[in-house]
Amino acid sequence: MKRLLSLVLAAAAVAAPQSAAAWGGTGHRIVGQAAARALPAEVPAFLRTKQAAIDLGELSREPDRSKGSGKIHDQDRDSAHFVDIDDEGKILGGPSFLPMPATRNDYETALRAHGLDSVKAGYLQYAIVDRWQQLATDFAYWRVLKAAEANPAWKKNRAFFTADRKRREALIQHTIGELSHFVADGSQPLHTSVHYNGWGDYPNPNGFSTARLHGPFESELVRDRVDPAKVAAGMTPVKLCQCAIEQRVVDYLSATNRLVIPFYELEKAGGLAPNDPRGPEFATRQLSAGASELRDLIVEAWAASATRTIGWRPIAVQDVLAGKVDPYPALYAID
Template sequence: MRPVVRLSAAVAAIGLAMIPAVAASWGNTGHRLIGVLAIQGLPTEVPAFLRTAQVAQDMGEFAREPDRSKGAGRVHDHNRDPAHFVDIDDEGRVLGGPVFAEMQPTRQEYEKALQAAGTDSWKAGYLQYSTIDAYQQLVHDFGYWRVLTAAEKTAKGKQRAWIKADKVRREKLLLANLGNLAHYVGDGSQPLHTTTHYNGWGDYPNPKGYTTERIHSPFEGEFVAGAVTMNGVRAQMKPFADCNCPIDKRVLGYLAKTQTYVEPLYQMWGEGNFRPGSTKGAEFATERLAAGASELRDLIVLAWRDSAKTKVGWPAVTVADVEAGKADPWTALLGKD
């Protein structure tokens, strides 16, 4: 289970406008920055309701929600805590079990593969699945929004009033669901969320003598709080990139790249580059947060594009047919008992 870092009462009172100066951990400052900057970086092809200053501010907070919900209860926490990480070992396997790059189609099959190696997803984590899950939910939310938008143009009377109200509900739900994606993408940009060496090198072969100190919180907490600024992260964001590949391949590639930063992080720690005032350490943390913000922005755009090809409602209707005026979505939206 990963360390939970909480804001002090004084820090919690600071508004979004003060983000560059906020003294909190990656779990708060970093997730806020990723959520805000991803929204600010969205292109005009994404619906206008998502590209506002208010939504950017809200996403900064929604992006923290999977951490803020911790402590709700034993069942809640036990089920959700492993969604924030995946423990990839030095051989590219998940805790000595399945090869990370060879993703099982479902969590059930992933669980079987881990249990065959004497472990389970509660110990190993399942960040790759929680990220894909959140992405697919966003695609579906966008699909509903597309259908509701198209239906609103032609519906009349009580049907139009219901559709208009449901579109408002969908937008609110979409933002909350997007917050989950924002959080897990953010977790995926932090190298210590993608490794068995998540809090010190641990009881593993250590020929290079990396530290066994508990470095997780000091790195993403005290150091990042004093070293990272919004403008610095924004300046390091990459242009939009589409791998033209399935979402599982994209997510695996993203997490695998993050995992390559584990040893550099430990090397830099040993060299003292994560002490206050270190320029090299600040550049490292800034680049990692920028990678998270860039990836989140890109996944939002790709989810919007994928939503044009999905189906929604019951009985299901194709989004493309509704937008083309070939199908009436009323029954699908209201639901057939």
């Protein structure tokens, strides 16, 4: 998908926020479906069906499909798709990308100290963490509802547990769709860089292209020349970080950002030209990286959900699974 017209007409790269849709609809669909088909058996079965993979591929496109809903909607959400890291590891020449400030408010405070804000700078790292945390909570509710359905001591409220579990499954699929989108954005090097659509108005001793490369690379090239089967084949084995989600996310985005110069070197060498295999190979590797990361984040969210609390007043997931606490009051709401 190409940039919105307002961005195409922008005079300076640093003066306007990005509005591109990393990978276009085709790439996002590929990442979502590949990740879903690679989920291990420990993840709930409703996410591992053929239809679930198809659905995730479509839901992965939603954060782009909602664009154009209105000025407030778009300005708040468009900058979730990128983060503009410069050649010194700083955000638009301001605060360092690393370490990641603890909250979005802390991030905004650091940006304001340099006359910046996240509308210009992007906040992809926070979008990924936010959706992962929501997914872990969604999974926690699902665990509780599944256990409550099966417990004969709580059968008088089984109809509610069953209906609420089905609602939660729909919410989980939607949450994973959003997570998928932002994780895929994070595998596209141009979504982690100030050089997001040509090298831009920056020192350019290597003579890298200043042409608008973003859309043709992530959309037309992927649509016409990337094989989804090769993306799936290129996925890595499940790798769990055993670290804070914030650390995993910035490590992932930092790894993608290190490919910005190789991307421009590839373009300079003719790798994006029609019939040159190097462009599709590069895109395939990054789509595989995005699908692998998404699968791993789903697995980690599932594991984390076992230690959560849910409802009001809060109850521990493990207490429900052990049959110690009837979750109905916390789930139905005692206000």
